[in-house]
Amino acid sequence: VQLVDSGGGLVQAGGSLRLSCVASGSFFSFANMGWYRQAPGKQRELVAGISTRGTTNYADFVKGRFTISRDNLKRTAYLQMKSLKPEDTAVYYCNAELDGMPYWGKGTLVTVSL
Numbered sequence: 001v002q003l004v005d006s007g008g009g010l011v012q013a014g015g016s017l018r019l020s021c022v023a024s025g026s027f028f029s030f031a032n033m034g035w036y037r038q039a040p041g042k043q044r045e046l047v048a049g050i051s052t053r054g055t056t057n058y059a060d061f062v063k064g065r066f067t068i069s070r071d072n073l074k075r076t077a078y079l080q081m082k083s084l085k086p087e088d089t090a091v092y093y094c095n096a097e098l099d100g101m102p103y104w105g106k107g108t109l110v111t112v113s114l
Contacts, residue, residue, distance in 0.1 A: 001023070001024065001027060001096065001098065001103045002023070002025075002103075003021055003022070003023055003024075003094045003095075003096055003103055003104065003105035004021065004022045004023075004105060004106075005019060005020065005021045005092065005093065005094040005105035005106065005107060005108045006019070006021075006022075006108050007019040007020050007079075007108055008091075008092060008108030008109045008110045008111075009109075009110070009111070010111045010113065011084055011110070011111070011112055011113070012112070012113055012114075013084060013085055013086055013112055013113065013114055014083060014084065015084050015112070016080070016081060016082045016083075016084065017081050017084065017110060018078060018079070018080050018081070019035065019078065019079040019081070019092055019094075019108060019110075020076055020077070020078055021033070021035075021076060021077040021078070021079075021094030021105055022074075022075060022076050023075045023076070023077075023096060024075075025075075026075075027096075027098055028070075028072060028075040028096075029052065029072040029075075030052060030098060031052065031096040031097060031098040031103075032049060032050070032051050032052060032096070032097040032098075033049065033050050033068075033070055033077040033094070033095065033096055033097075034046060034047075034048065034049035034050070034068075034094075034095040034096075034097070035047040035048050035068060035077075035079045035092055035093070035094060035095070036092070036093045037088075037090035037091065037092045037093065037110075038090055038091050038093070038107075039087075039089060039090040039091075042090075044093065045059065046059055047059055047062055047066065047068075047079065047092070048062060048066055048067075048068035048079060049068065050068045050069065050070050050077065054070070056068055061087075062081075062088075065081065065082050065083045065084075066079060066080065066081050066082070067079070067080040067082075068080075077094060079092065081110070084110075084112045085112060086112045086113065086114055087112075088110060088112050089110060089111050089112050090109075090110060091108065091109050091110075092107060092108050092109075092110055093105055093106075093107045
């Protein structure tokens with residue numbers, strides 16, 4: 001299982017970015033997918049998740065601003081981020097949960113400037 005996350009970058013406050021996570025293999029449609037983030041000096045935290053059936057959940061701090069989605073044919077999960085704030089600055093990690101096992105991407109850095 002390999003996950004390649006991408007799409008991070010530098011953006012001004014109020015801007016938008018879309019993160020992508022491409023998965024290897026045919027397991028993707030059977031995995032719950034999620035995005036986590038880790039800011040410097042802080043623990044990794046859940047940002048959003050999407051189940052195999054498309055049910056989504058969000059951390060309170062991103063509700064109304066971020067949208068998680070998945071395309072099983074492309075084996076890709078997305079995180080659309082809008083109205084970004086400086087406090088959203090972090091490394092964002094793609095996560096797949098398959099048969100109770102977690103798998104992680106290497107992370108993509110999102111930096112939001114004032």
